[in-house]
Amino acid sequence: MSKKQVKEVQTAYAAPAATADEDIPVAEMTARELKMLIQSALKETLEEMLEDPDAGLELRPEFEMQLRQAVSYVAAGGRLLSMNELVSQLEDASGV
Numbered sequence: 001m002s003k004k005q006v007k008e009v010q011t012a013y014a015a016p017a018a019t020a021d022e023d024i025p026v027a028e029m030t031a032r033e034l035k036m037l038i039q040s041a042l043k044e045t046l047e048e049m050l051e052d053p054d055a056g057l058e059l060r061p062e063f064e065m066q067l068r069q070a071v072s073y074v075a076a077g078g079r080l081l082s083m084n085e086l087v088s089q090l091e092d093a094s095g096v
Helices: 003-013 031-049 061-075 083-094
Strands: none
């Protein structure tokens, strides 16, 4: 964990500043320092895992138009089908 990350965690949990710039072996950490270290590592890992893989990508113009039409349809009082309703209609139409 970088010194910046340690400082962020300490700020968030009002930890003592004395440990911010030190490399402390885990065996010498207090329970609070260890908890902050684990929370920070977990938060960092979750943020990496939950990143939006499509961030920065653009929508195809056709899809953007369809999306805008769907939003306008709902805004005008239209109703979209739930997944269950759609499956039921497709099953009824196919005679399954």
